[in-house]
Structures are given as structure tokens and as C-alpha cells.
Amino acid sequence: MPETTSTETSGPAVADRAGRGRDVPATVARFAAVPTVGPLAALLLACLFFSLNTDRFLTGGNLSLVVQQVMEVGTLAVGQTIVILTAGIDLSNGAVMAFGTIVMTRLAVGGHVPAPLAIVIGVVVCAAFGAVNGGLVTMARLPAFIVTLGTLNIAFALTHIYSHEQTVTGLPKALTALGQTFPLGNTDVTYGSVVMLALFAVAWYVLRFTAAGRHVYAVGDNPEAARLTGISNRRLLITVYTIAGAVYGLAGLLLVGRTTVGDPQAGQTDNLDSITAVVLGGVSLFGGRGSIVGVLFGALIVGVIRNGLQLMGVAAVYQVLITGILVILAVGVDRLARRRRM
Amino acid sequence: MTERADQDGPILEAYGLVKRYGHVTALDGADFELLPGEILAVIGDNGAGKSTLIKALSGALVPDEGRILLDGRPVRFHSPVDARRAGIETVYQDLAVAPALDIAANLFLGREVRRKGVLGKVFRMLDTGRMQSEANAHLRDLKIGVGSMSQAVETLSGGQRQGVAVARSAAFARHVVIMDEPTAALGVKESGMVVDLIRGVRERGLPVILISHDIPTVFDVADRIHIQRLGRRVAVVEPGDVDMAEAVAIMTGAAPGNATGHG
Secondary structure, eight states: OOOGGGOOOSSOHHHHHHHHOOSHHHHHHHHHHSTTHHHHHHHHHHHHHHHHHOSSTTSHHHHHHHHHHTHHHHHHHHHHHHHHHTTOOOSOHHHHHHHHHHHHHHHHHTSOOOHHHHHHHHHHHHHHHHHHHHHHHHTSOOOHHHHHHHHHHHHHHHHHHHHTTOOBOSOOHHHHGGGOEEEETTEEEEHHHHHHHHHHHHHHHHHHHSHHHHHHHHHHHOHHHHHHTTOOHHHHHHHHHHHHHHHHHHHHHHHHHHHSSBOTTTTTTHHHHHHHHHHHTTOOTTSSOOOHHHHHHHHHHHHHHHHHHHHTTOOHHHHHHHHHHHHHHHHHHHHHHHHHHO | OOTTTTSOSOSEEEEEEEEEETTEEEEEEEEEEEOTTOEEEEEEOTTSSHHHHHHHHHTSSOOSEEEEEETTEEEOOSSHHHHHHTTEEEEOTTOOOOTTSBHHHHHTTTSOOBOSHHHHHTTOOBOHHHHHHHHHHHHHHTTOOOSOTTSBGGGSOHHHHHHHHHHHHHHHOSSEEEEESTTTTSOHHHHHHHHHHHHHHHHTTOOEEEEOSOHHHHHHHOSEEEEEETTEEEEEEOTTTSOHHHHHHHHHTSSOOOHHHHO
């Protein structure tokens, strides 16, 4: 019986060469292929740059502020990541989050609903939006891009109708509790930052250590192969979009905590910001590849650049400019890596 | 491996299978018998109904009429998952693996093993170590040479990928492995490797149904050859008794079959 490693493929010879991994470039390539290496390196470089160029960047208070500034987008990015891993996309998440915040705050302030119940209802409404997204993607077989573009507009309109274009103020304490801080050493840390980090930790565990997480990757990677092994793509996708929706509801709660109001204008560019974090984090928009840890780094990269340039006194448009360049670079790298593997 | 390997009765049999698509009759009373421990090749011209027959046996479609028996007991499959639960595994020609997942993850996809105790029951944690060592054992059994079980399937050659698919089937099949054109997507040398794998599966005691267009390979590897024509089994021959030209003649209708003697 022939030793199979010595068999030459008539097909993609490049893939075979990568599989041996004995020569040095291949080892380097494999290290670089670890999806979190690039984002972490970029994050550390950005931090190094700003700590050399500003005095205030590398202080506990400032770093805590960076995390606090990315906590909604970071949380939205957790939901966005699991959707994108299934080869989907969610354009509706910022609008859904905004609707969730209006539901929570209106119910708690004018609706005579106890604050904890109002929070639960807000999160459930967001989860329901996710379920609708998932249902339309799987049962009506519509592209996620179109479905979530539709629900983005629906959630946006509902937000404005239900809020009567009014900002909701005078919120009960329970709604703003996650915006409070606690001392860690001599730095004040926002509870909401901890919630975001905890969500990343839970998502990391589920994606990496459970069968459900593995199925998320498999469905994004090769849906037909997943189906043939008995995985129900439909059930998995609906679950993923629904969980993502609930996560957007939590992001809304963090937003309310930070701003202490229910703002119908909130979150309008958060969908693109969350996609930016996912892409900078090294997750492939084609599905099935990437790590949620990288997405945390991706969200922090955006926060660090914004914060650092602010400290350096650079105008805000340059933050946007740099973020745009980074996104194109990140997608280009993903594309190149894919072509090499395929 | 099979429960009735010591007996002579067929492992998988089907009688009078009929499947119609509108005016087209894909299966017109087809019979089928797979004996323990054999490699049974199914050949036939395009439109002879061989892929419909295989889909009926692997649960991908439900026949309009006829009976299927597994291990002597009547079965009715409504999906490939039903057939898999009954112990029939299928290897598809188009390399049905998830390229970004590693070898062990692919082998256990949809059948992951969890840790024992609280970690597995409450936290549903996978036993990655155990799956990797079992995957390694399965691949070694079939003499499939690959590096680490934690390397992504996309780093493998086409033949090695098909090796992973075959190993998965052999690992979980309790009764039958069906291979649907397993070499169609592969080059010559890689095909030879898969042919060795087919023999390897038989050596493990599992009978194999091999659907192939490749008549020389079929004559090389099969114990018996089921010839399908116009929706029926027209003959079952052994490679030693007829030559390829005769088999092709039966397949195309130029020579009569012998199905009455087996039916």
C-alpha cells in the first residue's frame, strides 16, 4: 500500500505543499495563519505608537476609557461575529440595538413597567428581530445582506415612531447601573466594560470548546458537508441570528448605561463599525474562519486609534480615514490567505 | 464489525424498487443484494437508475414502491441521517468535508465527543484530545498518511481529503459503506490511493457499495458487479467470469443479462 504523503496531487499542488509544513517559510506561514496574530500585532503597534507620541495614552484611566468607548460596538461585534462566521452578515444590528434601547427606556419611564422587566422586554424584542432575520435567511432563502438591510430600515422606522423622535430621559437607576464604575487599583472601570469582556469570553468558550461552536464554523465553511453530517443548517442559523439579536439588546443596555438616556438617533453607524471590528479582527467575510478573540482586538484597534489621535489633537476625520485604510488592508490579507489555501 | 458477518444472508437488500419522476421511470422494479464483507460495484449507463438506486439505499430519496431490508429487517429511510443512524455511511464524490476545520473536527463533525463529568454535561466541553487520538487511530488503520490531526483539511491533497471522508465513514458505519463515485474528482494516482482505501474498509469487515464509471477500477477491486439497465438490475457478475467488454455489452443492452438467476 503506498505511503499517502508521497502521493503527488494532480490538483492543487500548492495546498499539498502547505500541508507538509517542514520548511521554514511554511512554519512562518502557519504562525501567521493563526487568526489572532495579525490583529494583536496591529493593536500592540498602535498602542506603542501612541504611548511614544502622547504622555497620557498609557495610563490606567485612559485605557479604561478606551474600553468604555468601544463597549457597545464591541458587544455588537460579538453578535456580528457569529453571524459572519456562518457566511452571513447583519446590517441591522445598530438599528435593532437602538430600537431595544427605546423599548426599554419608554417602558420603564412612561409605561409603568418595572425597570428589570423593561430591560428583559427590550432584549427579547431585539432577539425577536434576530429570529426574523434568521427565519428569512433560511426559510425564504434570501441573502442576509438584503434581509438585514430590510430589518435595518424597519427597526429604524419603529424606533422613531415609538419614540415620537423624543429622547427618553429621567431613567430609573437599574437601567443606568452598567454605566457606573468601580475602582480597580486607582483606575475607575465601567461595569459595562466588564459585561462586554464577559460576553467575549462566553462566545470564545462556546465557539472554541463546544460542538455548537464547531457547527457554526462548519455551516459557514461548507453548508452542504455540514448538512450531510446531520447538522440542521436551518435550526443553527435561526439560533445564531436570534442569539445575535439578544446580544444587540445587551449592547443597547450598555449604551443606555453610558449615555443615561434613550436616544432614537443612536447607533446609526454602529452596524458598519461592528463589521469593521470583525474584519480587523481577522474573521473572514466568506464565513467559517476567524477567532472571536481577534474581534476583541479589532474593536480595540478602532478604539485605540480614535482615542490616540484625539490625544494627539488630530482631527476626527483622520480617524475615519485610517480606519478605512485598515479595513481594506485586512480584507486584502484575508483574500490573499484564502487564495493561497484554495 | 457487522453483526451478521458470520452469516451468509445479505446485509442490505432491496426488492421491486420503483421511483417515478412524472413520466420518467428512474427505477422500474429494481432488486439489490449486498453480501457481508464484499465490495459490490454498481455500474450502468447514464439514466440506468444507478444513482436513484443509491439515493434510495442511502436515504436521499424515498422510493414509490418496493422494500429495503437491512440485516433482514425492513427499514424505511426518510433522510440520509436516518440511514446513518441505521449504520449506513456514504462517501460522496465531491469531497464533503469542511476545509477550514481540522481533520479530527471533520471526522467527528455532527458526532462530537464531550468530556466526562461536569465539564461535559454542564459546560458541554468537547473532548478534543480523545477525538484527536481516535481520529489518528482510524486514519492509521486505513494507512492514510497525514501529519497532525489538528491540521486543517484544506492543507491536504484531494486524495488525502477523500481519505478523511472514507475514514469518517469507516469509523461510524456499523453495517455498510456506500461510495458514490469516490474517485471522480481525483487524478490517477490519487484514485489508486482511494482504491486501496476501499479494500482497507473491506478488510475491517465492512461491506462496500461502490458506484463508479471507471470500469477497469471496478474490475480491479469489486467482488461482484451489479449491472443496472433501464431502471432494473439486469445482471450480477463476478470479475473472473466475464470480461470488461461483456459487462459493457450487458450494460448497454447489446447482450442479455442474467438477472433471473439472481432475482
